[in-house]
Amino acid sequence: MTDEPKVKGLAFRSVYASFGKLRGERLQKLSLDEMSEPLRDGIRYGSLVSTGWYPIAWYKDLFQAIRRTSGEGRELIHQVGRQCTRDDMSGIYKVLAALISPSALFSLGQRVFSTYYSVGRVQVIESRRGFTHARWSGCYGFDESMWTEVIGSCEQLLELGGASHVRLRIIAGGGDHDDGLELTAHWS
Known part of the structure; x- marks a missing residue:
């Protein structure tokens, strides 16, 4: 495959926000120091946009930074996946999901x-x-x-x-x- 796989910016933003909800703003901000420079700057300065497509390597870097910062493993990432879905399915989508x-x-x-x-x-x-x-x-x-x-x-x-x-x-x-x-x- 010639093109590197990509992940939508919304996924990055959702994972980062969910980590903050689950482990607090202090750890969330500390995780920035564990990220590669392009990812860190994209999150910090808002240049990583929801509708953009970004390298899958950055997405893996995001999870690695979360794991290193928190000292936690798979269970935290499982919780992040759950939290992302809860947040993405809020409002009217939650009502429709129940139907x-x-x-x-x-x-x-x-x-x-x-x-x-x-x-x-x-x-x-x-x-x-x-x-x-x-x-x-x-x-x-x-x-x-x-x-x-x-x-x-x-x-x-x-x-x-x-x-x-x-x-x-x-x-x-x-x-x-x-x-x-x-x-x-x-x-x-």
Whole structure:
């Protein structure tokens, strides 16, 4: 692939804001010192805009900076994914989410994926009451933190749709250097 994969600026802003909500403004601001200069300046001076597309390397750098600053690992990134989805689905979207089934809401999530990432696609393989099986493919450049955020987001999306006791299981992928993820979700 000749072009580096890109991530929408909105995702950066959402992750950075969610980290602040979860761990406070002090740690949020400290994380800037852990970022590469272009990313740090983009966030600090507002030149990283919601509608812009930025290198996936910057997105991975954002997660690494959050992890280094907080001293936390995957669980925090999972929480960040959940928080991002809660924030993105606020207002009228939250009301609409409550009106459709968790599996239908999850299926809509596959369409949203391409608005945040320049690579990859999501396919819902099977979906029925209390169960969904999905596969992400072609997600070049993703790492464990990005997959962990995606998983947290999926879990929150199902809960916003009314699912309770959500249990997610990784079937394949979802680690560093994996360009795919296969995931099942069970809920009541």
